Amino acid sequence: MKTVLVANPKGGCGKTTIATNLAAAFANGGMETVLADTDPQGSSLHWLSERPKEAAKITGLDWTSKIKKPPKKTARLVVDSAASLALDQVRELVKLVDTVIVPVLPSAFDVRATTAFLREFTDLKPIRKQKKTFAVLRNRCRTGTRAAKRLDTFVLGMDAADIGWLPDRSLYNEVAWSGLSVFDLHTKPALQIQRDWIPIARFIEE
Amino acid sequence: MSQKENTETELKLAGPAEKLEALWQETIAPEVAPVSKKLVSTYFDTSDYSLRRRGFTLRVRQKGDHFEQTVKAEGSAQHSLMERGEWTAPVDGPEPDLKRFDAKVIGETIGLVVAGDLRPIFTTEIDRQVKEYRIGPEHMNGHAFSKAPRGGKKAKGVKDPAAGGALVEAAWDRGEVRADGRREAISEIELELVEGSASALRHEGVRLHDATPLEFQPLSKAARGFNLALGQHPVAIKGRLPSLTPDQTVETALQQILTSCVNHWHANHAAAFDGRDIEGIHQLRVSLRRFRSALTLFKDVLPPKDLTWLQGEAKAIINGLGGARDWDVFITELLQPVMDARPHDKCLMRLYDAVVEEQRLAYAQARQTLSAPGYLKFILDLGVWLDQEGWCRKKNVKALRASPVDFARKVLHKRQKKVLKQGTDFEHLPDEELHRLRISLKKLRYATEFFVSLYDDTLSKSYVKAMRRLQDDLGHLNDLAVAETRLLDLCHKHQAGPADELRTAMGTLIGWYSHSLMTVRPQIVQDWEKFICTEPFWQKN
Numbered sequence: 204m205k206t207v208l209v210a211n212p213k214g215g216c217g218k219t220t221i222a223t224n225l226a227a228a229f230a231n232g233g234m235e236t237v238l239a240d241t242d243p244q245g246s247s248l249h250w251l252s253e254r255p256k257e258a259a260k261i262t263g264l265d266w267t268s269k270i271k272k273p274p275k276k277t278a279r280l281v282v283d284s285a286a287s288l289a290l291d292q293v294r295e296l297v298k299l300v301d302t303v304i305v306p307v308l309p310s311a312f313d314v315r316a317t318t319a320f321l322r323e324f325t326d327l328k329p330i331r332k333q334k335k336t337f338a339v340l341r342n343r344c345r346t347g348t349r350a351a352k353r354l355d356t357f358v359l360g361m362d363a364a365d366i367g368w369l370p371d372r373s374l375y376n377e378v379a380w381s382g383l384s385v386f387d388l389h390t391k392p393a394l395q396i397q398r399d400w401i402p403i404a405r406f407i408e409e
Numbered sequence: 410m411s412q413k414e415n416t417e418t419e420l421k422l423a424g425p426a427e428k429l430e431a432l433w434q435e436t437i438a439p440e441v442a443p444v445s446k447k448l449v450s451t452y453f454d455t456s457d458y459s460l461r462r463r464g465f466t467l468r469v470r471q472k473g474d475h476f477e478q479t480v481k482a483e484g485s486a487q488h489s490l491m492e493r494g495e496w497t498a499p500v501d502g503p504e505p506d507l508k509r510f511d512a513k514v515i516g517e518t519i520g521l522v523v524a525g526d527l528r529p530i531f532t533t534e535i536d537r538q539v540k541e542y543r544i545g546p547e548h549m550n551g552h553a554f555s556k557a558p559r560g561g562k563k564a565k566g567v568k569d570p571a572a573g574g575a576l577v578e579a580a581w582d583r584g585e586v587r588a589d590g591r592r593e594a595i596s597e598i599e600l601e602l603v604e605g606s607a608s609a610l611r612h613e614g615v616r617l618h619d620a621t622p623l624e625f626q627p628l629s630k631a632a633r634g635f636n637l638a639l640g641q642h643p644v645a646i647k648g649r650l651p652s653l654t655p656d657q658t659v660e661t662a663l664q665q666i667l668t669s670c671v672n673h674w675h676a677n678h679a680a681a682f683d684g685r686d687i688e689g690i691h692q693l694r695v696s697l698r699r700f701r702s703a704l705t706l707f708k709d710v711l712p713p714k715d716l717t718w719l720q721g722e723a724k725a726i727i728n729g730l731g732g733a734r735d736w737d738v739f740i741t742e743l744l745q746p747v748m749d750a751r752p753h754d755k756c757l758m759r760l761y762d763a764v765v766e767e768q769r770l771a772y773a774q775a776r777q778t779l780s781a782p783g784y785l786k787f788i789l790d791l792g793v794w795l796d797q798e799g800w801c802r803k804k805n806v807k808a809l810r811a812s813p814v815d816f817a818r819k820v821l822h823k824r825q826k827k828v829l830k831q832g833t834d835f836e837h838l839p840d841e842e843l844h845r846l847r848i849s850l851k852k853l854r855y856a857t858e859f860f861v862s863l864y865d866d867t868l869s870k871s872y873v874k875a876m877r878r879l880q881d882d883l884g885h886l887n888d889l890a891v892a893e894t895r896l897l898d899l900c901h902k903h904q905a906g907p908a909d910e911l912r913t914a915m916g917t918l919i920g921w922y923s924h925s926l927m928t929v930r931p932q933i934v935q936d937w938e939k940f941i942c943t944e945p946f947w948q949k950n
Contacts, residue, residue, distance in 0.1 A: 232520070233515045
């Protein structure tokens with residue numbers, strides 16, 4: 204089993220969008236997939252409850268009060284973490300996973316908040332000793348903008364793997380209403396958006 | 410959905426088409442009518458070849474009017490080349506569809522691949538003929554192998570895995586692999602175990618090779634395809650150390666150590682034969698030196714006849730590749746640096762030309778060694794010997810069941826004692842005694858590497874480090890000594906005129922390195938002292 208944690212205490216940086224799409228990517232790739240939600244708001248699990256029966260199966264796990272074991276045959280586990288998570292809680296979650304993805308938006312507020320988080324985060328033992336891999340994912344970017352360039356400088360300055368960036372696309376939001384992700388669609392625009400995830404998939408699987 | 414999941418046991422033998430045809434018609438189950446198939450397979454990977462990097466291949470094969478896709482885990486250096494994981498699932502068209510595999514398979518092998526990231530890399534087109542036939546135990550009893558002189562009495566209760574016979578699928582493949590307009594011919598016979606013992610399959614390999622001498626082909630078609638597509642050549646692979654645990658037996662240790670040496674050897678055959686990566690021949694020789702060293706370590710529990718046979722065969726291969734390695738070292742490590750410093754020295758250039766010619770001849774000899782019938786014969790016989798636990802004798806059962814820790818302590822202590830004894834008065838040792846010390850040290854190093862997994866690595870780290878440093882020092886001295894001998898032979902070979910220039914170049918080299926030795930020697934003495942002051946890790950705790 205491979206496990207991925209999507210974490211950043213800053214709210215609104217796209218953790219749930221990334222976690223749900225990643226889970227759907229695994230499930231559509233033919234793997235037994237579990238999506239665990241540590242957020243008391245339960246956005247990921249709510250998304251899952253809206254998910255149509257015909258869509259590739261994802262099993263939900265409520266981790267808000269207690270960490271529960273995923274079923275034995277699970278191949279991929281995606282953990283969506285709550286905003287304003289304390290470092291101690293992050294430390295506990297990091298111990299359980301193989302890979303951590305930290306989404307960050309190209310805004311001054313987000314970059315500042317994330318810098319503070321990453322300073323503590325990269326000092327956690329499993330990250331410092333490189334026992335776990337982690338990457339910073341630039342989310343909702345528009346290339347060529349000044350904000351995107353500032354974000355590039357920020358990400359390259361961190362000692363994290365570069366897994367590219369996800370452009371701002373309205374399709375993510377449109378399909379999320381009905382418990383779906385871009386990986387559940389086979390339309391041309393959806394396939395195009397899936398390609399944005401190539402570096403992320405390679406990073407997780409290696 | 411039909412799924413096939415298994416670990417394949419197969420044996421590949423290569424040779425020119427006419428040889429294989431004769432073998433196919435006369436020796437391989439002539440009474441069975443072959444089934445012919447045309448197989449066109451396309452191999453897929455991501456644009457950065459991430460599947461290959463992680464040791465997997467993915468192919469779609471057209472069989473008549475339907476398609477099937479297969480994921481294979483290619484053997485790596487620590488796995489036997491004979492065993493490769495393989496999973497097949499149907500697919501609707503020429504493009505792979507990973508969802509069609511069993512969920513468990515994809516999760517544990519290639520994982521998430523985003524749509525559009527996979528692309529065709531190369532195609533193999535093969536005319537295959539297949540025969541399925543049974544090799545019964547009666548075939549093996551009459552086989553030359555069981556009458557070999559090294560056979561002794563088997564211990565009672567020791568099972569002979571070949572006894573059951575086997576059902577074999579033999580495939581004769583003729584065709585080519587194509588990538589970007591480049592082509593390479595394929596001509597091989599593959600034996601695959603349908604049911605029964607792996608050693609029965611190897612016995613069958615021996616039988617075929619005895620009928621018509623063939624060549625060892627450890628590379629899969631996929632590996633050859635990638636090399637062709639990427640314009641790469643086979644590269645050398647370092648060996649993996651065996652991982653032993655104290656609760657095992659001497660026998661398990663013996664088995665794992667010898668198997669790790671053999672896998673290391675096979676993994677470097679292609680690179681050694683190809684020759685473009687000079688480390689290929691080096692690693693192949695290292696694997697066989699380690700093999701011989703392991704045999705000596707275990708000599709008290711091995712039947713003497715088997716020991717002589719294994720040592721002799723391995724030695725012959727090492728020697729057959731020795732010239733190529735000596736000239737590689739001479740050119741890259743000794744001659745090149747001096748030529749860089751004296752780019753206009755005509756005598757050195759003359760020497761370079763002469764040496765490159767020697768290197769070419771030595772490589773031809775190396776290739777001959779690697780394609781000689783005896784080489785493959787040894788590979789096959791050794792495979793059977795390992796499978797059947799050929800070391801088992803009634804009288805050594807007790808020794809084989811003993812603790813590997815006691816065994817390791819004894820042999821490591823013995824080797825260490827020998828090194829210390831030979832190194833007495835280290836500063837004033839003459840060259841030939843230094844050489845002997847180097848050999849003993851190398852044997853100690855191999856023994857250390859074989860057993861180090863039994864110990865906590867915090868204990869062994871400093872010892873291994875001190876030993877390696879000293880060994881590198883002595884290795885440099887030896888390179889110089891070997892070079893001098895080879896150069897003298899070279900001068901004798903050439904006529905008066907050119908020989909003068911060669912002698913001048915030789916003088917330059919000897920002078921150059923004699924001077925550098927003056928600065929190196931004190932360092933070596935220091936490294937020696939550091940080594941003898943490091944406490945042996947097997948005596949700790």
